Amino acid sequence: MAVAALSPAKLNPGNLLKPRGERLVAALDVGTSKVAALIAIADGENPPRVIGAGVRACNGLRRGLVADMARTETAVRAAMDQAERAAGLEIESVLVNLSAGGLDSDVAPVEIDIAGHRIEDADVATLLAAGRARIEANDRLKGRTILHAEPTLYTIDGVDGVTNPRGFHANRLAVDIHVITADTPPCRNLDLAVRNAHLNVESIVAAGVASSLSILGQEERELGVAVVEIGAGVTTVAVHGGGMLLGLAAIPMGAADITADIATNFACARSAAERLKTLHGAATASPRDNHEMIEIPPLETDDSGESRRVAKAELIAVIRSRADLLFREVAQALGEMGFHGSAGRQVVLTGGGAELRGVADFAQGALARNVRLGRPRGLIGLPEAQSGAAFAALVGLIHYGATSRIDLARTPPRASSRAARGPETQPGRFARLFQQLKTQI
Numbered sequence: 001m002a003v004a005a006l007s008p009a010k011l012n013p014g015n016l017l018k019p020r021g022e023r024l025v026a027a028l029d030v031g032t033s034k035v036a037a038l039i040a041i042a043d044g045e046n047p048p049r050v051i052g053a054g055v056r057a058c059n060g061l062r063r064g065l066v067a068d069m070a071r072t073e074t075a076v077r078a079a080m081d082q083a084e085r086a087a088g089l090e091i092e093s094v095l096v097n098l099s100a101g102g103l104d105s106d107v108a109p110v111e112i113d114i115a116g117h118r119i120e121d122a123d124v125a126t127l128l129a130a131g132r133a134r135i136e137a138n139d140r141l142k143g144r145t146i147l148h149a150e151p152t153l154y155t156i157d158g159v160d161g162v163t164n165p166r167g168f169h170a171n172r173l174a175v176d177i178h179v180i181t182a183d184t185p186p187c188r189n190l191d192l193a194v195r196n197a198h199l200n201v202e203s204i205v206a207a208g209v210a211s212s213l214s215i216l217g218q219e220e221r222e223l224g225v226a227v228v229e230i231g232a233g234v235t236t237v238a239v240h241g242g243g244m245l246l247g248l249a250a251i252p253m254g255a256a257d258i259t260a261d262i263a264t265n266f267a268c269a270r271s272a273a274e275r276l277k278t279l280h281g282a283a284t285a286s287p288r289d290n291h292e293m294i295e296i297p298p299l300e301t302d303d304s305g306e307s308r309r310v311a312k313a314e315l316i317a318v319i320r321s322r323a324d325l326l327f328r329e330v331a332q333a334l335g336e337m338g339f340h341g342s343a344g345r346q347v348v349l350t351g352g353g354a355e356l357r358g359v360a361d362f363a364q365g366a367l368a369r370n371v372r373l374g375r376p377r378g379l380i381g382l383p384e385a386q387s388g389a390a391f392a393a394l395v396g397l398i399h400y401g402a403t404s405r406i407d408l409a410r411t412p413p414r415a416s417s418r419a420a421r422g423p424e425t426q427p428g429r430f431a432r433l434f435q436q437l438k439t440q441i
Protein backbone atom coordinates (compact mmCIF):
# COMPACT_ATOMS: atom_id res chain seq x y z
CA MET A 1 0.00 0.00 0.00
CA ALA A 2 1.39 3.37 -1.00
CA VAL A 3 0.74 4.98 2.37
CA ALA A 4 2.15 2.24 4.59
CA ALA A 5 5.46 2.59 2.79
CA LEU A 6 5.78 6.24 3.80
CA SER A 7 7.93 7.20 6.73
CA PRO A 8 6.02 9.09 9.43
CA ALA A 9 6.80 12.45 7.86
CA LYS A 10 4.28 15.25 8.07
CA LEU A 11 1.71 14.78 5.35
CA ASN A 12 -0.89 17.15 4.12
CA PRO A 13 -4.20 15.39 3.35
CA GLY A 14 -4.35 17.37 0.13
CA ASN A 15 -1.15 15.73 -1.10
CA LEU A 16 -1.37 13.29 -3.92
CA LEU A 17 0.02 9.91 -3.03
CA LYS A 18 1.49 9.07 -6.40
CA PRO A 19 1.56 7.02 -8.54
CA ARG A 20 -2.06 5.90 -8.02
CA GLY A 21 -3.61 9.35 -7.56
CA GLU A 22 -4.48 8.53 -3.97
CA ARG A 23 -5.11 11.28 -1.49
CA LEU A 24 -5.17 11.30 2.27
CA VAL A 25 -8.28 12.72 3.91
CA ALA A 26 -8.21 13.41 7.65
CA ALA A 27 -11.28 14.37 9.68
CA LEU A 28 -11.90 15.56 13.19
CA ASP A 29 -15.28 15.79 14.88
CA VAL A 30 -14.93 17.96 17.97
CA GLY A 31 -18.15 17.24 19.86
CA THR A 32 -19.64 18.05 23.24
CA SER A 33 -19.09 14.50 24.51
CA LYS A 34 -16.15 13.26 22.45
CA VAL A 35 -13.50 14.10 19.91
CA ALA A 36 -13.21 11.58 17.08
CA ALA A 37 -10.57 11.37 14.37
CA LEU A 38 -10.50 9.42 11.13
CA ILE A 39 -7.87 9.06 8.43
CA ALA A 40 -8.74 7.59 5.04
CA ILE A 41 -7.33 7.22 1.55
CA ALA A 42 -9.45 8.38 -1.35
CA ASP A 43 -8.74 7.73 -5.02
CA GLY A 44 -11.74 9.52 -6.50
CA GLU A 45 -13.28 6.31 -7.84
CA ASN A 46 -13.69 3.75 -5.08
CA PRO A 47 -15.15 4.35 -1.61
CA PRO A 48 -12.54 5.94 0.69
CA ARG A 49 -10.57 3.40 2.72
CA VAL A 50 -10.09 3.98 6.46
CA ILE A 51 -6.52 3.53 7.68
CA GLY A 52 -6.76 5.02 11.16
CA ALA A 53 -9.35 6.01 13.76
CA GLY A 54 -9.28 7.46 17.27
CA VAL A 55 -11.78 8.63 19.88
CA ARG A 56 -11.34 10.46 23.17
CA ALA A 57 -14.00 11.59 25.63
CA CYS A 58 -13.98 15.38 25.88
CA ASN A 59 -15.68 17.82 28.17
CA GLY A 60 -14.07 20.94 26.82
CA LEU A 61 -17.17 22.01 24.90
CA ARG A 62 -20.51 23.49 25.93
CA ARG A 63 -23.39 22.98 23.50
CA GLY A 64 -21.04 22.33 20.60
CA LEU A 65 -18.73 25.30 21.30
CA VAL A 66 -15.21 25.24 22.67
CA ALA A 67 -15.41 26.41 26.27
CA ASP A 68 -12.19 24.98 27.69
CA MET A 69 -9.25 25.35 25.33
CA ALA A 70 -6.84 23.10 27.22
CA ARG A 71 -9.24 20.18 27.61
CA THR A 72 -10.32 20.39 23.97
CA GLU A 73 -6.75 20.57 22.75
CA THR A 74 -5.76 17.54 24.86
CA ALA A 75 -8.66 15.47 23.52
CA VAL A 76 -7.94 16.51 19.91
CA ARG A 77 -4.30 15.55 20.33
CA ALA A 78 -5.16 12.18 21.88
CA ALA A 79 -7.81 11.25 19.31
CA MET A 80 -5.64 12.18 16.35
CA ASP A 81 -2.62 10.54 17.91
CA GLN A 82 -4.52 7.26 18.16
CA ALA A 83 -5.62 7.53 14.51
CA GLU A 84 -2.12 8.44 13.35
CA ARG A 85 -0.57 5.53 15.17
CA ALA A 86 -3.02 3.13 13.55
CA ALA A 87 -2.34 4.67 10.13
CA GLY A 88 1.42 4.74 10.65
CA LEU A 89 1.76 8.37 9.54
CA GLU A 90 1.43 11.90 10.79
CA ILE A 91 -1.31 14.24 9.65
CA GLU A 92 -0.75 17.92 9.02
CA SER A 93 -4.21 19.26 8.25
CA VAL A 94 -7.76 18.17 8.87
CA LEU A 95 -11.38 18.84 8.01
CA VAL A 96 -13.32 19.81 11.12
CA ASN A 97 -17.03 19.67 11.89
CA LEU A 98 -19.03 22.55 13.43
CA SER A 99 -22.51 21.91 14.82
CA ALA A 100 -23.27 25.18 16.64
CA GLY A 101 -22.07 28.77 16.52
CA GLY A 102 -24.95 30.54 14.83
CA LEU A 103 -24.94 28.40 11.68
CA ASP A 104 -27.13 29.98 9.07
CA SER A 105 -27.91 29.25 5.47
CA ASP A 106 -29.04 31.51 2.70
CA VAL A 107 -29.23 31.79 -1.06
CA ALA A 108 -27.40 34.51 -3.00
CA PRO A 109 -28.71 34.99 -6.54
CA VAL A 110 -26.35 36.41 -9.17
CA GLU A 111 -26.79 37.16 -12.87
CA ILE A 112 -24.58 38.20 -15.81
CA ASP A 113 -25.08 39.29 -19.42
CA ILE A 114 -24.10 36.69 -22.05
CA ALA A 115 -25.25 38.67 -25.12
CA GLY A 116 -26.75 35.69 -26.94
CA HIS A 117 -23.58 33.61 -27.35
CA ARG A 118 -23.02 29.96 -26.33
CA ILE A 119 -22.22 29.59 -22.65
CA GLU A 120 -18.65 28.40 -22.07
CA ASP A 121 -16.57 27.52 -19.03
CA ALA A 122 -15.28 31.10 -18.96
CA ASP A 123 -18.84 32.46 -18.61
CA VAL A 124 -19.58 30.13 -15.71
CA ALA A 125 -16.29 31.19 -14.08
CA THR A 126 -17.23 34.85 -14.57
CA LEU A 127 -20.64 34.25 -13.05
CA LEU A 128 -19.17 32.47 -10.04
CA ALA A 129 -16.54 35.19 -9.55
CA ALA A 130 -19.34 37.74 -9.59
CA GLY A 131 -21.23 35.62 -7.05
CA ARG A 132 -18.25 35.48 -4.78
CA ALA A 133 -17.74 39.24 -5.00
CA ARG A 134 -21.43 39.81 -4.24
CA ILE A 135 -21.32 37.56 -1.18
CA GLU A 136 -18.15 39.23 0.09
CA ALA A 137 -19.74 42.65 -0.33
CA ASN A 138 -22.95 41.66 1.43
CA ASP A 139 -23.32 43.77 4.57
CA ARG A 140 -25.52 41.19 6.27
CA LEU A 141 -22.66 38.70 6.15
CA LYS A 142 -20.03 41.14 7.42
CA GLY A 143 -18.25 39.82 10.46
CA ARG A 144 -19.51 36.28 9.81
CA THR A 145 -17.44 33.39 8.56
CA ILE A 146 -18.48 31.91 5.23
CA LEU A 147 -18.11 28.16 5.60
CA HIS A 148 -19.58 27.17 2.25
CA ALA A 149 -20.72 28.99 -0.88
CA GLU A 150 -21.83 26.38 -3.39
CA PRO A 151 -23.49 27.16 -6.72
CA THR A 152 -26.80 25.30 -7.03
CA LEU A 153 -29.16 25.55 -9.99
CA TYR A 154 -28.61 27.86 -12.97
CA THR A 155 -31.19 29.98 -14.77
CA ILE A 156 -30.88 30.73 -18.51
CA ASP A 157 -33.04 33.60 -19.77
CA GLY A 158 -35.59 32.98 -17.05
CA VAL A 159 -35.65 29.16 -17.43
CA ASP A 160 -34.66 27.91 -14.00
CA GLY A 161 -33.56 24.55 -12.63
CA VAL A 162 -30.66 24.07 -15.09
CA THR A 163 -27.91 21.82 -13.71
CA ASN A 164 -25.29 22.55 -16.39
CA PRO A 165 -25.71 25.66 -18.54
CA ARG A 166 -22.65 25.05 -20.78
CA GLY A 167 -23.41 24.85 -24.50
CA PHE A 168 -26.71 26.79 -24.35
CA HIS A 169 -27.26 30.11 -26.11
CA ALA A 170 -28.57 32.79 -23.80
CA ASN A 171 -28.79 36.49 -23.16
CA ARG A 172 -28.63 36.18 -19.39
CA LEU A 173 -27.10 33.57 -17.13
CA ALA A 174 -27.93 33.37 -13.43
CA VAL A 175 -27.24 31.04 -10.53
CA ASP A 176 -28.38 30.67 -6.94
CA ILE A 177 -25.39 30.30 -4.64
CA HIS A 178 -26.03 28.45 -1.44
CA VAL A 179 -24.18 30.16 1.40
CA ILE A 180 -23.63 28.71 4.87
CA THR A 181 -22.22 31.05 7.46
CA ALA A 182 -21.33 30.90 11.14
CA ASP A 183 -20.45 33.39 13.84
CA THR A 184 -16.74 34.14 13.58
CA PRO A 185 -15.57 33.75 17.24
CA PRO A 186 -16.71 30.07 17.57
CA CYS A 187 -14.92 29.25 14.30
CA ARG A 188 -11.76 30.98 15.52
CA ASN A 189 -11.89 29.15 18.86
CA LEU A 190 -12.37 25.78 17.18
CA ASP A 191 -9.55 26.58 14.78
CA LEU A 192 -7.34 27.61 17.71
CA ALA A 193 -8.05 24.45 19.73
CA VAL A 194 -7.15 22.28 16.74
CA ARG A 195 -4.06 24.34 15.85
CA ASN A 196 -2.88 24.15 19.47
CA ALA A 197 -2.87 20.39 18.93
CA HIS A 198 -0.47 21.03 16.00
CA LEU A 199 -2.97 20.43 13.22
CA ASN A 200 -3.95 22.84 10.47
CA VAL A 201 -7.65 23.29 9.82
CA GLU A 202 -8.14 22.73 6.10
CA SER A 203 -11.85 23.60 6.30
CA ILE A 204 -14.60 23.90 8.86
CA VAL A 205 -17.61 22.00 7.55
CA ALA A 206 -21.15 22.64 8.82
CA ALA A 207 -22.62 19.63 10.67
CA GLY A 208 -25.64 19.22 8.39
CA VAL A 209 -23.41 19.18 5.34
CA ALA A 210 -21.07 16.51 6.71
CA SER A 211 -23.64 14.10 8.20
CA SER A 212 -25.87 14.15 5.14
CA LEU A 213 -23.03 12.78 3.05
CA SER A 214 -22.70 9.66 5.18
CA ILE A 215 -26.33 8.79 5.88
CA LEU A 216 -28.46 9.91 2.92
CA GLY A 217 -28.89 8.31 -0.46
CA GLN A 218 -28.87 10.49 -3.58
CA GLU A 219 -32.57 9.79 -4.19
CA GLU A 220 -33.52 10.90 -0.68
CA ARG A 221 -31.54 14.08 -1.15
CA GLU A 222 -33.37 14.73 -4.42
CA LEU A 223 -36.87 14.04 -3.14
CA GLY A 224 -36.64 15.99 0.10
CA VAL A 225 -35.45 14.84 3.50
CA ALA A 226 -34.60 16.35 6.87
CA VAL A 227 -31.63 15.14 8.89
CA VAL A 228 -31.98 15.54 12.64
CA GLU A 229 -28.63 14.97 14.32
CA ILE A 230 -29.00 14.55 18.06
CA GLY A 231 -25.61 15.17 19.61
CA ALA A 232 -24.81 15.39 23.29
CA GLY A 233 -25.29 19.15 23.57
CA VAL A 234 -26.75 20.26 20.25
CA THR A 235 -29.36 18.98 17.82
CA THR A 236 -28.91 20.13 14.24
CA VAL A 237 -31.73 20.05 11.73
CA ALA A 238 -30.76 20.10 8.05
CA VAL A 239 -33.31 20.13 5.25
CA HIS A 240 -32.33 18.75 1.84
CA GLY A 241 -34.18 18.79 -1.46
CA GLY A 242 -33.33 18.82 -5.14
CA GLY A 243 -29.97 17.26 -4.26
CA MET A 244 -28.77 20.07 -2.03
CA LEU A 245 -28.92 21.44 1.48
CA LEU A 246 -31.72 23.99 1.71
CA GLY A 247 -31.81 24.97 5.34
CA LEU A 248 -29.98 24.51 8.61
CA ALA A 249 -30.91 25.10 12.25
CA ALA A 250 -29.16 24.27 15.52
CA ILE A 251 -31.15 23.63 18.71
CA PRO A 252 -29.16 23.95 21.95
CA MET A 253 -30.52 20.72 23.40
CA GLY A 254 -29.28 17.15 23.07
CA ALA A 255 -28.91 13.69 24.52
CA ALA A 256 -26.83 14.96 27.46
CA ASP A 257 -29.97 16.81 28.63
CA ILE A 258 -31.70 13.44 28.97
CA THR A 259 -28.81 12.26 31.13
CA ALA A 260 -29.00 15.44 33.23
CA ASP A 261 -32.77 14.98 33.70
CA ILE A 262 -32.26 11.39 34.86
CA ALA A 263 -29.53 12.48 37.31
CA THR A 264 -31.76 15.22 38.73
CA ASN A 265 -34.94 13.16 38.92
CA PHE A 266 -33.36 10.15 40.59
CA ALA A 267 -30.65 12.00 42.55
CA CYS A 268 -27.82 9.98 41.09
CA ALA A 269 -24.43 10.80 39.53
CA ARG A 270 -24.28 11.75 35.85
CA SER A 271 -22.18 8.69 35.09
CA ALA A 272 -24.87 6.45 36.68
CA ALA A 273 -27.58 8.34 34.81
CA GLU A 274 -25.72 7.81 31.52
CA ARG A 275 -25.57 4.06 32.21
CA LEU A 276 -29.26 3.93 33.12
CA LYS A 277 -30.12 5.75 29.90
CA THR A 278 -28.12 3.54 27.55
CA LEU A 279 -28.81 0.25 29.37
CA HIS A 280 -32.49 0.56 30.35
CA GLY A 281 -33.66 3.77 28.70
CA ALA A 282 -36.12 4.05 25.84
CA ALA A 283 -38.35 6.64 24.24
CA THR A 284 -41.22 4.18 23.83
CA ALA A 285 -43.17 2.77 26.76
CA SER A 286 -44.70 -0.68 27.22
CA PRO A 287 -47.01 -1.94 30.01
CA ARG A 288 -44.24 -4.32 31.14
CA ASP A 289 -42.14 -1.31 32.22
CA ASN A 290 -44.40 -0.86 35.26
CA HIS A 291 -43.32 -4.22 36.66
CA GLU A 292 -39.66 -4.18 35.70
CA MET A 293 -37.57 -2.63 38.48
CA ILE A 294 -34.18 -1.00 37.94
CA GLU A 295 -31.52 -0.10 40.43
CA ILE A 296 -30.43 3.51 41.00
CA PRO A 297 -26.91 3.66 42.48
CA PRO A 298 -26.56 6.05 45.44
CA LEU A 299 -24.71 9.37 45.22
CA GLU A 300 -21.27 9.35 46.85
CA THR A 301 -22.61 11.86 49.35
CA ASP A 302 -25.51 9.55 50.30
CA ASP A 303 -24.55 8.25 53.75
CA SER A 304 -26.85 5.26 53.58
CA GLY A 305 -24.82 3.97 50.60
CA GLU A 306 -27.81 1.97 49.46
CA SER A 307 -29.16 1.83 45.98
CA ARG A 308 -32.86 2.34 45.35
CA ARG A 309 -35.19 0.50 43.02
CA VAL A 310 -37.65 2.25 40.76
CA ALA A 311 -39.99 1.02 38.06
CA LYS A 312 -38.46 1.24 34.58
CA ALA A 313 -41.61 3.14 33.59
CA GLU A 314 -40.42 6.06 35.76
CA LEU A 315 -37.11 6.24 33.89
CA ILE A 316 -38.89 6.10 30.57
CA ALA A 317 -41.30 8.87 31.61
CA VAL A 318 -38.34 11.18 32.35
CA ILE A 319 -36.76 10.36 28.98
CA ARG A 320 -40.02 10.87 27.10
CA SER A 321 -40.68 14.23 28.63
CA ARG A 322 -37.28 15.53 27.43
CA ALA A 323 -37.77 13.87 24.03
CA ASP A 324 -41.10 15.65 23.82
CA LEU A 325 -39.43 19.04 24.43
CA LEU A 326 -36.73 18.30 21.90
CA PHE A 327 -39.02 17.17 19.09
CA ARG A 328 -41.32 20.15 19.63
CA GLU A 329 -38.32 22.33 18.83
CA VAL A 330 -37.39 20.13 15.89
CA ALA A 331 -40.96 20.39 14.52
CA GLN A 332 -40.83 24.16 14.85
CA ALA A 333 -37.48 24.35 13.05
CA LEU A 334 -38.79 22.13 10.24
CA GLY A 335 -41.86 24.34 9.91
CA GLU A 336 -39.76 27.51 9.76
CA MET A 337 -37.64 25.98 7.00
CA GLY A 338 -40.71 25.20 4.90
CA PHE A 339 -40.41 21.42 5.25
CA HIS A 340 -44.04 20.61 4.45
CA GLY A 341 -46.11 18.70 1.94
CA SER A 342 -45.03 15.82 -0.24
CA ALA A 343 -41.33 16.80 -0.22
CA GLY A 344 -41.39 17.15 3.57
CA ARG A 345 -42.28 13.65 4.67
CA GLN A 346 -39.00 11.87 5.36
CA VAL A 347 -36.84 12.46 8.43
CA VAL A 348 -33.56 10.69 9.21
CA LEU A 349 -32.31 10.67 12.79
CA THR A 350 -28.62 10.44 13.52
CA GLY A 351 -26.02 11.49 16.12
CA GLY A 352 -25.41 9.52 19.31
CA GLY A 353 -28.85 10.46 20.66
CA ALA A 354 -30.47 8.58 17.79
CA GLU A 355 -29.18 5.35 19.37
CA LEU A 356 -31.71 5.75 22.19
CA ARG A 357 -34.08 2.79 21.99
CA GLY A 358 -37.39 3.65 20.34
CA VAL A 359 -36.47 7.22 19.45
CA ALA A 360 -37.37 6.80 15.76
CA ASP A 361 -40.88 5.60 16.73
CA PHE A 362 -41.22 8.47 19.17
CA ALA A 363 -40.12 10.98 16.53
CA GLN A 364 -42.50 9.48 13.98
CA GLY A 365 -45.39 10.22 16.31
CA ALA A 366 -44.13 13.64 17.42
CA LEU A 367 -43.31 14.91 13.92
CA ALA A 368 -46.05 13.07 12.00
CA ARG A 369 -43.53 12.11 9.34
CA ASN A 370 -41.68 8.94 8.30
CA VAL A 371 -38.62 8.58 10.47
CA ARG A 372 -35.66 6.26 10.02
CA LEU A 373 -32.36 5.91 11.84
CA GLY A 374 -29.25 6.85 9.83
CA ARG A 375 -25.91 5.26 10.57
CA PRO A 376 -22.83 6.25 8.56
CA ARG A 377 -21.90 4.25 5.49
CA GLY A 378 -19.87 4.33 2.33
CA LEU A 379 -16.35 3.81 3.70
CA ILE A 380 -14.25 0.68 3.41
CA GLY A 381 -12.79 -0.62 6.66
CA LEU A 382 -14.69 1.63 9.09
CA PRO A 383 -14.05 0.08 12.54
CA GLU A 384 -17.12 -1.25 14.39
CA ALA A 385 -16.47 1.28 17.18
CA GLN A 386 -16.97 4.17 14.71
CA SER A 387 -19.96 2.81 12.84
CA GLY A 388 -22.69 4.06 15.18
CA ALA A 389 -24.87 7.10 14.55
CA ALA A 390 -22.57 9.21 16.78
CA PHE A 391 -20.00 9.06 13.95
CA ALA A 392 -22.23 10.26 11.10
CA ALA A 393 -20.55 13.68 10.98
CA LEU A 394 -17.03 12.23 11.24
CA VAL A 395 -17.60 9.80 8.36
CA GLY A 396 -19.36 12.55 6.40
CA LEU A 397 -16.24 14.72 6.67
CA ILE A 398 -14.26 11.99 4.92
CA HIS A 399 -16.85 11.87 2.12
CA TYR A 400 -16.70 15.65 1.93
CA GLY A 401 -12.92 15.61 1.57
CA ALA A 402 -12.98 12.73 -0.90
CA THR A 403 -15.33 14.38 -3.40
CA SER A 404 -14.42 17.29 -5.61
CA ARG A 405 -16.86 20.16 -5.36
CA ILE A 406 -17.15 23.79 -6.32
CA ASP A 407 -17.12 25.84 -3.16
CA LEU A 408 -16.56 29.55 -3.63
CA ALA A 409 -15.61 29.85 0.03
CA ARG A 410 -12.47 27.92 -0.93
CA THR A 411 -11.77 28.12 -4.64
CA PRO A 412 -11.76 31.66 -5.98
CA PRO A 413 -12.82 31.55 -9.62
CA ARG A 414 -11.21 33.85 -12.19
CA ALA A 415 -11.90 37.54 -11.80
CA SER A 416 -14.81 38.95 -13.70
CA SER A 417 -14.95 41.87 -16.11
CA ARG A 418 -18.71 41.64 -16.70
CA ALA A 419 -21.08 43.42 -14.39
CA ALA A 420 -23.21 41.25 -12.16
CA ARG A 421 -26.77 41.97 -11.19
CA GLY A 422 -29.12 40.65 -8.59
CA PRO A 423 -30.31 41.44 -5.10
CA GLU A 424 -28.20 40.61 -2.08
CA THR A 425 -28.97 37.43 -0.18
CA GLN A 426 -32.43 37.44 1.30
CA PRO A 427 -33.75 35.16 4.04
CA GLY A 428 -36.98 34.54 2.12
CA ARG A 429 -35.06 33.07 -0.80
CA PHE A 430 -34.82 29.72 0.93
CA ALA A 431 -38.48 29.17 1.26
CA ARG A 432 -38.80 30.20 -2.40
CA LEU A 433 -36.11 27.81 -3.57
CA PHE A 434 -37.56 24.97 -1.55
CA GLN A 435 -41.00 25.79 -2.89
CA GLN A 436 -39.62 25.81 -6.43
CA LEU A 437 -37.99 22.43 -5.93
CA LYS A 438 -41.15 20.98 -4.48
CA THR A 439 -43.17 22.04 -7.47
CA GLN A 440 -40.63 20.36 -9.74
CA ILE A 441 -40.95 17.02 -7.96
Ligand SMILES: Nc1ncnc2c1ncn2[C@@H]1O[C@H](COP(=O)(O)OP(=O)(O)OP(=O)(O)O)[C@@H](O)[C@H]1O
Pocket residue numbers: 030031032033034061063064099230231232233234235254255256259274277278281351352353354355356357389390391
Ligand atom coordinates in the same frame (compact mmCIF):
# COMPACT_ATOMS: atom_id res chain seq x y z
N1 LIG B 1 -27.42 3.74 23.11
C1 LIG B 1 -27.64 5.00 23.45
N2 LIG B 1 -28.79 5.35 24.06
C2 LIG B 1 -29.03 6.62 24.40
N3 LIG B 1 -28.18 7.65 24.20
C3 LIG B 1 -27.01 7.35 23.63
C4 LIG B 1 -26.67 6.04 23.21
N4 LIG B 1 -25.44 6.07 22.65
C5 LIG B 1 -25.02 7.36 22.72
N5 LIG B 1 -25.95 8.12 23.29
C6 LIG B 1 -25.87 9.56 23.61
O1 LIG B 1 -25.39 10.28 22.52
C7 LIG B 1 -24.70 11.45 22.98
C8 LIG B 1 -23.41 11.59 22.21
O2 LIG B 1 -23.72 11.81 20.88
P1 LIG B 1 -22.65 12.40 19.88
O3 LIG B 1 -21.38 11.65 19.99
O4 LIG B 1 -23.30 12.47 18.54
O5 LIG B 1 -22.48 13.87 20.49
P2 LIG B 1 -21.27 14.88 20.30
O6 LIG B 1 -20.89 14.92 18.87
O7 LIG B 1 -20.20 14.59 21.27
O8 LIG B 1 -21.97 16.24 20.76
P3 LIG B 1 -22.49 17.51 19.93
O9 LIG B 1 -22.68 17.09 18.52
O10 LIG B 1 -23.78 17.87 20.59
O11 LIG B 1 -21.45 18.54 20.12
C9 LIG B 1 -24.45 11.26 24.47
O12 LIG B 1 -25.29 12.14 25.20
C10 LIG B 1 -24.84 9.82 24.70
O13 LIG B 1 -25.45 9.63 25.96
Ligand SMILES: [Mg+2]
Pocket residue numbers: 029030031032099231232351393
Ligand atom coordinates in the same frame (compact mmCIF):
# COMPACT_ATOMS: atom_id res chain seq x y z
MG1 LIG C 1 -21.65 15.94 17.21
